[in-house]
Amino acid sequence: MTFSKPRRIALALAGAALLLTTAACGGSGDGGSKTSGADIQKVLTAAKTQFDQASSVKFTMATGSTPTSGNAVLGAKGTLTHQPAFKGDVKVLFSGFNTSIPVVSVDGKVYAKLPLTPSYSTIDPSEYGAPDPSDFADPAKGISGLLLKLDGAKQTGQKRDGKIVVTTYSGTLSGSLVAPIIPSADETGTYKTVVGIDGDGRITTLSVTGDFFAGSGDVTYDLTFYDYGKNVTIKKP
Template sequence: MTPAPRPRRTSRVLLLAATAALATVLTACTSDDGGPDGETPDDVLAAAKTELDETSGVQIELSTPGLPSGVSGLLKAEGVGTHQPAFEGDITVSMAGVNADVPVIAVDNKVYAILPFTRDYDEIDPSAYQAPDPAALMSTTNGLSDLLGKATGVEEGDQVRDGSAVLTSYTGSVPGSVVSTIIPSAQQDASFAAEFTIDDDGRLVEATMTGPFYPATDEVTYSVRFVEYDVEQEITAP
């Protein structure tokens, strides 16, 4: 009889090498999408806060899907905020069931707006419209970035791809005392559910908050999208 051929050691070695190489590639992909090894969710948010605090300016879009019936408040804000601090853009407010689009400039601790049926900027008190001083949104201690710094119980969520970018969600809670610096009518002693979306450059792409933004009403959700970082724009009083 002809002896059966012995298994080739070379084939086994090649198979093991190929398997090891595949494992290395998969591990590298996972690391790229998930961030540096050993980085906790709190570390990720802290780094994202630094990115937001150190950028020259951002283009932002703040909005809510809707307000409870009979509530007057902020529906939308779009514009550029800088670390002067200053803001220039447009806000949409609901007052007595009527929506008004208002161009706004906030700089030097003053807020100017072109109110409906007027042509020129006038100084206003934004709290009269249940809106914040838009320039204060860029504060490093009481602004949008403080949502990241004061979030608790943070947990990493899902990852999704947006073109070539990898976005990771993080959920947690934010004190109402922080949220009220953004929407003044927010209940200060409440806890607001928050979700943060961070891109693979470690920057905050979107923050969503849900909770009692207005007294004696259902919970409301506000989202803030950071459309562009490193915006350079000189903002002056009108």
């Protein structure tokens, strides 16, 4: 059967449109989005592995909430290693006062330079409503352990952080999983969680929202991770 030239052009255009439609519907090409549950778990598992294998990572933790009573951790900034160890500053609410104190955690002990003291002393961080920050490196109960326990994990989009494009995944975590990181979490509660993974497959952000302080409603803690793999050794002060 022979078609006229206009008819052949129309058929060619129709075929091209069909191919484009098939690709847009998530064909098997490499450019398709990884949105299946299995693919998401692969991404989160790979991010956990990178975090666990990094010799060190810097991080910050902060919340915009300003409770006026009780003891709680409000923020932190420092370097985490897989000795495990931590060196940096931790912001706490203690007996109604906000204060930021230098902290070193190494060899199972936590040292802090408390206000009005000239040197570091050994402390129990739980007395200040704070975690042992070196526990953030724990593969089971630390930061990376949260990734594989994210309930209902789904890809929620992308955002730009400077030159870095971050893919976000959201889900929920039980309060019992959040409490080792943020002790004021209600262990019986549920916390909305958003994880950001960069183009190299590393966790760069973690946002946790829920009930952390009585009467304050939902509060969000934002954690940021950067400078993976630097050669850092943390020693007792």
